[in-house]
Amino acid sequence: xxxxxxxxxxxxxxxxxxxxxxxxxxxxxxxxxxxxxxxxxxxxxxxxxxxxxxxxxxxxxxxxxxxxxxxxxxxxxxxxxxxxxxxxxxxxxxxxxxxxxxxxxxxxxxxxxxxxxxxxxxxxxxxxxxxxxxxxxxxxxxxxxxxxxxxxxxxxxxxxxxxxxxxxxxxxxxxxxxxxxxxxxxxxxxxxxxxxxxxxxxxxxxxxxxxxxxxxxxxxxxxxxxxxxxxxxxxxxxxxxxxxxxxxxxxxxxxxxxxxxxxxxxxxxxxxxxxxxxxxxxxxxxxxxxxxxxxxxxxxxxxx
Numbered sequence: 625x626x627x628x629x630x631x632x633x634x635x636x637x638x639x640x641x642x643x644x645x646x647x648x649x650x651x652x653x654x655x656x657x658x659x660x661x662x663x664x665x666x667x668x669x670x671x672x673x674x675x676x677x678x679x680x681x682x683x684x685x686x687x688x689x690x691x692x693x694x695x696x697x698x699x700x701x702x703x704x705x706x707x708x709x710x711x712x713x714x715x716x717x718x719x720x721x722x723x724x725x726x727x728x729x730x731x732x733x734x735x736x737x738x739x740x741x742x743x744x745x746x747x748x749x750x751x752x753x754x755x756x757x758x759x760x761x762x763x764x765x766x767x768x769x770x771x772x773x774x775x776x777x778x779x780x781x782x783x784x785x786x787x788x789x790x791x792x793x794x795x796x797x798x799x800x801x802x803x804x805x806x807x808x809x810x811x812x813x814x815x816x817x818x819x820x821x822x823x824x825x826x827x828x829x830x831x832x833x834x835x836x837x838x839x840x841x842x843x844x845x846x847x848x849x850x851x852x853x854x855x856x857x858x859x860x861x862x863x864x865x866x867x868x869x870x871x872x873x874x875x876x877x878x879x880x881x882x883x884x885x886x887x888x889x890x891x892x893x894x895x896x897x898x899x900x901x902x903x904x905x906x907x908x909x910x911x912x913x914x915x916x917x918x919x920x921x922x923x924x925x926x927x928x
Contacts, residue, residue, distance in 0.1 A: 650689035658682035730776045732789055738769055739793050746800055749807075756815070759808035766801035770794060802847065809843040812836075813856060820863065826871045833864045869895050873914065880921070889921040 658678045665674035742765055749758030773790050780786050816836035823829045840857040847853060876891035892914055899911060 650686055653689070654682040654686040657685050730772060730786070730790065732786060735786070735789050735793055739796055742766060742769065742797060742800055746804065749804060753807070754811065756808045756811040759804040759811065762804040763801045763808065766797045766804070769797050770801070773797075805843050805846060806850065806852065809839050809853065810856075812839045813860065817860065817863070820867075826867060826874070829867045830864065830871075833860060833867060836860050837864065865898060869898055872898065876917070880917070885921050889918065892918045892921065 658681065661681050662674050662678035665677060742762065745758075745762045745765060749762050752758045773794050777787070777790055780790070813836040816832050816839065820829045820832035820836065823832060837857060837860045840853050840860065844850070844853050844857065872891050872895035876888045876895065879885075879891060880888035896911070896914055896918070899914075
């Protein structure tokens with residue numbers, strides 16, 4: 625699972641529909657519009673040349689699709705990427721300042737400036753609420769600040785006003801860290817779960833589902849008793865075991881069809897063991913059917 629935790633921290637670009645797929649879809653819609661208008665005008669006898677207005681309408685539809693992609697959507701995508709780069713540059717600058725090892729690295733002024741920057745990044749992340757990257761940048765910055773405070777406090781003299789400031793800053797940073805880590809985990813795990821459900825191939829389903837589990841386990845490292853994280857992880861683990869169960873059943877059915885009954889029996893038994901150990905909520909009729917297949921294959925093996 626460590627491999628998936630590493631993967632989830634990579635920078636993810638916003639979704640962009642490939643040009644070939646987009647224009648194939650646009651041409652299909654334009655053709656459909658052409659035949660729809662042509663059929664209406666032809667049936668209604670409203671025009672002696674129904675293909676002309678139908679063609680004009682289809683051309684407008686296709687031209688609008690090109691305009692939407694190349695102007696509207698591309699501008700929105702570029703604007704998002706520019707905002708992400710600004711966040712990256714700003715956070716990188718703050719992180720470098722936090723990591724500096726000079727004795728005055730967390731003066732009262734610098735401490736206040738970093739907390740102000742965290743608050744500003746937090747507001748920006750909330751504006752881009754449906755994008756997980758903004759939340760991730762904030763909780764990463766909070767982690768850097770909290771580590772710096774932990775290193776600094778033992779060196780602060782008794783009675784120094786920095787002690788109260790650093791403790792207040794710790795409380796503020798912990799609140800931001802908690803909020804944005806949970807927001808990031810929810811957004812990322814939901815997106816990966818949707819990917820898992822949309823894939824047709826078992827391997828792709830498992831890959832996305834395991835990455836979603838990795839997101840939640842990363843968050844649980846910081847907040848192991850957070851109820852929403854614990855419950856979401858449980859649901860995702862059940863999804864993973866359900867996918868694995870389906871994979872075993874499909875492989876068993878293929879082995880039985882090919883006449884390899886010993887292999888089929890082994891796969892059915894593995895599926896039952898998985899269901900009993902990891903996912904007791906699999907439907908009873910499915911379990912009953914698998915048990916019937918196991919009994920049939922055992923009977924065949926005994927007869928042989």
